[in-house]
Each structure stands twice: as structure tokens, then as C-alpha cells.
Amino acid sequence: MSSTATDQLEVMTGTLPISLHLKCKNAEELIRFYSKVEENPIKQDLQAWMTDRAKTNKCMYKHLISHFNEVKGKTELEHVETDFKCSKEGGLALCRKVSYIKNEEENQNKKDQQVENITEIISKLTDREISMFTDGSTLGNPGPTGTGACIYFKGTNSDPVQLKCPVSPNSNNYVGELNGIRLALSFLEEKNIQQKSIHLFVDCQPAIKTIFSNTIPALTIETRQILQNLENKNNKIQIQWTPGHKNIEGNEIADKLAKEAASEMIGKQVEENSRKVDKKELTKDLRLNAGQKWQRRYENTEGNERFMEIFPTVQPRKLYKSERRLECIINQKITGHSHLNSHMSKILHDVQEICPNCDKVETTRHFIFECPAYATQRNKLEREAEEASNRHSEPVADINLKVLIGNSPYQLFHVEGRREFGTEIQKLFQQFIKDTRRFK
Ligand SMILES: [Zn+2]
Incomplete structure (x- = not known):
């Protein structure tokens, strides 16, 4: 929804924040320049600037290097391996x-x-x-x-x-x-x-x-x-x-x-x-460092605490490959910015935060785990989720939001052999959403 925080959306979709992405791109560009052969005019220009930074005022290189330094790991620019020089002599053709x-x-x-x-x-x-x-x-x-x-x-x-x-x-x-x-x-x-x-x-x-x-x-x-x-x-x-x-x-x-x-x-x-490093290896390194920066930024941002219980780590994620409408509903539940009354009451004057079925505040937690109106559907969900966890030998201590829609199934997508369990749990949760008919 329009009010959902950008950094939470980034974590949910596994999208590197744009500022970090830009730094990576600039650092990659600098590596590309630096890996050129000595005769290359860009390489010569860059090296001339690097030897005497005061003499030539090239703000572009300054900009690129400052971004490179922010996302680089242990590897220095000097370690980048120079591209292979093609020569027509000696038969070393392209x-x-x-x-x-x-x-x-x-x-x-x-x-x-x-x-x-x-x-x-x-x-x-x-x-x-x-x-x-x-x-x-x-x-x-x-x-x-x-x-x-x-x-x-x-x-x-x-x-x-x-x-x-x-x-x-x-x-x-x-x-x-x-x-x-x-x-x-x-x-x-x-x-x-x-x-x-x-x-x-x-x-x-x-x-x-x-x-x-x-x-x-x-x-x-x-x-x-x-x-x-x-x-x-x-x-x-x-x-x-x-x-x-x-x-x-x-x-x-x-x-x-x-x-x-x-x-x-x-x-x-x-x-x-x-030690010389291939530029591709270095680029991979940059992405890794940018990921770690992203994680730290995520951890230090206020207001992410509840969200972090579901998604402790940032990482590229695969999205559900199902109906878009369902995907929206599920992602809205994770952020708490959904059509449940606890959130709608903040946007609309004539909506009360109370659940239409009972007298409690209608939060995500209430809707999925507490509201008696959905007891039948919930029992079915919990029973089947437990069966699935037994079938896949994946011990699940507690069927909570993290298991149903959060980090755990997303993560399971990436762990070989555990993928099926993650997919199954997601399907069960989607069925629950459909069964409850709260969003028709
Ligand atoms: Zn209720």
C-alpha cells in the first residue's frame, strides 16, 4: 500500500536499495576502466589522475572512487587484473x-x-x-x-x-x-x-x-x-x-x-x-559487501523491529509464483499495512479498528491466529502445516507468521531439498486466505 515503508518493501522483494545499487554500479564502472590495457586512453587518463590528484581536477573519478571505497571489501583497485591484450601476431586471435x-x-x-x-x-x-x-x-x-x-x-x-x-x-x-x-x-x-x-x-x-x-x-x-x-x-x-x-x-x-x-x-x-583478482570476482565481492551494508542499515532503522521478527536477514528473494491478488494480500499482512481494520482505521475516518466478528482490534495477528470466526479454517491450516512439517522432516515448533509467510518459507526456497516444504506451506497459507473470505 502507498503508506508501506520503502525499506520494508525492499526487504520483502529482495531489492537492493537504490543508493547502494548506484554505488555498486559506479564501483563496477571504475573497475572496468582500471582493468583496461595500459594503452587505453581511459586507463591512461585515470592513472594520470591517480598519480597526481591535485593537478587534474576530474570530479568524475573522485566520485567513482569514493563509491568504490564504500562498497569494496579487502580488495584494492590495484589488485584488479588487466584485460587480456589481443595481438594479431603469434596467432592469438580473438x-x-x-x-x-x-x-x-x-x-x-x-x-x-x-x-x-x-x-x-x-x-x-x-x-x-x-x-x-x-x-x-x-x-x-x-x-x-x-x-x-x-x-x-x-x-x-x-x-x-x-x-x-x-x-x-x-x-x-x-x-x-x-x-x-x-x-x-x-x-x-x-x-x-x-x-x-x-x-x-x-x-x-x-x-x-x-x-x-x-x-x-x-x-x-x-x-x-x-x-x-x-x-x-x-x-x-x-x-x-x-x-x-x-x-x-x-x-x-x-x-x-x-x-x-x-x-x-x-x-x-x-x-x-x-594477488591479482579477476574483475568478475571483484564485482561479486562488491555485491556481497553492499548486501552486508544493507543488512546493517536495515537493523539500525527504527520501526523495523516487528518486521525483523519475520525477516531477520535481507537477501535476494524469489516471489510467490501465484495469483497476484493473493501475493498482495500476503505481503500486506507482513507489513501490517493491509485492509484489516487496525490499519484502515488510520486511513479512513468512518472505520473502527475493531474486528467485524468480535470486539478485539483487528491486527494481522488477530486475523490469522486469534479471531474465533476463522477457527475452522485455522485448525485446518495448522493441522496440515504440521503434517507437512512431519512429512518433510522439518521440525516446526510453532506455526507463526514467520513460518507461514516470512523468512522461513522464503528462505526455504533457496535451500536445496527444503524447497518443497516451503512451497507447500505457502500454498496452505494461500488456501487459508481464500477460505476465510475476509477479502472478497
Ligand atoms: Zn475477530
């Missing part, structure tokens, strides 16, 4: 070289099918072909990271070359995977492999895509160069996605090696200053 990747699209979600494919490919390999399996491993993710590679030079029945390499004291699986691919390819380059057919089996689809995508982080530039060098020596390289933990021998060996390498990194220190 386009993705999809020809490397076999069966990419059709096998995306078909693990078992792909295991069969891989097994077949492996069985058909000749002794003249090279097959390599790579893997990355993180203990904790993020945590100590290592990588491993298992290379068969004479068919998969021969003894493989086993490589492992510690990557970082604190990184993630994905970085481990990227390093694995580089480890294996650079080994071939060192061995001066020529005119061979090379099969690379990787169990991480994002890593495969990154190696061949057009916006690639600094980490993969070297790998691409190695690939190019190998191709120049008339090698034919194919990359296959290999589902992990499916008893494919090479993959299992690479996995074991990666884990060993990762454990070598336990207890090593991370050099904070040398």
Missing part, C-alpha cells in the same frame, strides 16, 4: 578455436555418455598417439592448490609420465585445472614433440572454455602460446572433456598427483600484494 574441442556442446550434461565416448576414444588410440590427463586439486577450495598430469607416450597400456606441481597456498580448483593444462603442454614443448597426434583429457569444462575464450586472464596467455608452438611443429591437438571420478585410469592418476601437490602447499603464506 576468436575461439573451437576446432580443438571435440563434442563440446552435445556432451555438456551427459556425463555417462561422455565416459563411454572417452573410453572408446582411449581404446582406439594407437601407440603413436600421445594422451594426457590433467587435474587440479584444492584442499578446501579456496585453499592449498596443486596440479597433476599423467602423460602416456605409447598408448594407455604403457607406463605414464607423472607430473605434479604445487600451485598456490590459497587458490581454487579452477586455477589448479588451468595450471594442469599448462604443465602438460609445456612438458611436451620441452621434449620438442613434433608431428604427433595429441589428445588432452581435462575434467573441467570451464577450464577448457577459458583456454580458448576471447577474454582470457593472464594465466592462460602462456598456455595459448605453448599450444601455438606445438601446432607450429605440426602436432595435432584435441581436447576432450573427461568427467572426473569415473574410474578412467589417467584421470585418477592425475587426480592423485594434484592432491599430493596441493598438500605440499599447506601452511605456506600467500603474498597478499601479488
Whole structure:
């Protein structure tokens, strides 16, 4: 309703307050400028301003930086990774070289099918072909990271070359995977492999895509160069996605090696200053910080106390996917700004705050939990809600507003496996609203 407080509506719909949203947007813009390559005129202009802020009066940058500082976490602007510089020389073209990747699209979600494919490919390999399996491993993710590679030079029945390499004291699986691919390819380059057919089996689809995508982080530039060098020596390289933990021998060996390498990194220190962050990672960080700011603001705003009993935390929420009219009624109940007489009496002179069925004040609580006029419907609601909670093994101590329409079912939408219970409770409450016929 028009009188409902904006911050309560924001919490209910999971909409980041506009002022925080603006700060995030400005901070993202600054990150975008900063991640440009050194030759970029905007980057040069920004850096000139940053080195001598007094000399050039650029109020736009001042504005962006102040907003960035408000929503940034631990990460400084200096840590943002510079975009990949495309060069036409050396064959590092903009386009993705999809020809490397076999069966990419059709096998995306078909693990078992792909295991069969891989097994077949492996069985058909000749002794003249090279097959390599790579893997990355993180203990904790993020945590100590290592990588491993298992290379068969004479068919998969021969003894493989086993490589492992510690990557970082604190990184993630994905970085481990990227390093694995580089480890294996650079080994071939060192061995001066020529005119061979090379099969690379990787169990991480994002890593495969990154190696061949057009916006690639600094980490993969070297790998691409190695690939190019190998191709120049008339090698034919194919990359296959290999589902992990499916008893494919090479993959299992690479996995074991990666884990060993990762454990070598336990207890090593991370050099904070040398840590570069991808701009996407940083943007995610900004949103997270903005969310925390929002939570604090929500907690410190007067008048939210009652509302906070139902919604203790702010978070993006999915709305009910049901009738709009019902949704309105339910949301009005949460805020207390509804067509019940306790609120209507504040707006209209000729309405009393008393319930039309008894002599109590008609509040949300009275309507749902107390008014004797709806005892039958209420009993039905409580009985069925209890049954639902038993059926889903979700202990509900008390059927209150929080359970029926508040944080709990909304939250349940987001917790895997608890979604059904949340949906069921919501449906029961909607039925209650319909049954009571108070809003016809
Ligand atoms: Zn009543």
C-alpha cells in the first residue's frame, strides 16, 4: 500500500536499495576502466589522475572512487587484473578455436555418455598417439592448490609420465585445472614433440572454455602460446572433456598427483600484494559487501523491529509464483499495512479498528491466529502445516507468521531439498486466505 515503508518493501522483494545499487554500479564502472590495457586512453587518463590528484581536477573519478571505497571489501583497485591484450601476431586471435574441442556442446550434461565416448576414444588410440590427463586439486577450495598430469607416450597400456606441481597456498580448483593444462603442454614443448597426434583429457569444462575464450586472464596467455608452438611443429591437438571420478585410469592418476601437490602447499603464506583478482570476482565481492551494508542499515532503522521478527536477514528473494491478488494480500499482512481494520482505521475516518466478528482490534495477528470466526479454517491450516512439517522432516515448533509467510518459507526456497516444504506451506497459507473470505 502507498503508506508501506520503502525499506520494508525492499526487504520483502529482495531489492537492493537504490543508493547502494548506484554505488555498486559506479564501483563496477571504475573497475572496468582500471582493468583496461595500459594503452587505453581511459586507463591512461585515470592513472594520470591517480598519480597526481591535485593537478587534474576530474570530479568524475573522485566520485567513482569514493563509491568504490564504500562498497569494496579487502580488495584494492590495484589488485584488479588487466584485460587480456589481443595481438594479431603469434596467432592469438580473438576468436575461439573451437576446432580443438571435440563434442563440446552435445556432451555438456551427459556425463555417462561422455565416459563411454572417452573410453572408446582411449581404446582406439594407437601407440603413436600421445594422451594426457590433467587435474587440479584444492584442499578446501579456496585453499592449498596443486596440479597433476599423467602423460602416456605409447598408448594407455604403457607406463605414464607423472607430473605434479604445487600451485598456490590459497587458490581454487579452477586455477589448479588451468595450471594442469599448462604443465602438460609445456612438458611436451620441452621434449620438442613434433608431428604427433595429441589428445588432452581435462575434467573441467570451464577450464577448457577459458583456454580458448576471447577474454582470457593472464594465466592462460602462456598456455595459448605453448599450444601455438606445438601446432607450429605440426602436432595435432584435441581436447576432450573427461568427467572426473569415473574410474578412467589417467584421470585418477592425475587426480592423485594434484592432491599430493596441493598438500605440499599447506601452511605456506600467500603474498597478499601479488594477488591479482579477476574483475568478475571483484564485482561479486562488491555485491556481497553492499548486501552486508544493507543488512546493517536495515537493523539500525527504527520501526523495523516487528518486521525483523519475520525477516531477520535481507537477501535476494524469489516471489510467490501465484495469483497476484493473493501475493498482495500476503505481503500486506507482513507489513501490517493491509485492509484489516487496525490499519484502515488510520486511513479512513468512518472505520473502527475493531474486528467485524468480535470486539478485539483487528491486527494481522488477530486475523490469522486469534479471531474465533476463522477457527475452522485455522485448525485446518495448522493441522496440515504440521503434517507437512512431519512429512518433510522439518521440525516446526510453532506455526507463526514467520513460518507461514516470512523468512522461513522464503528462505526455504533457496535451500536445496527444503524447497518443497516451503512451497507447500505457502500454498496452505494461500488456501487459508481464500477460505476465510475476509477479502472478497
Ligand atoms: Zn475477530
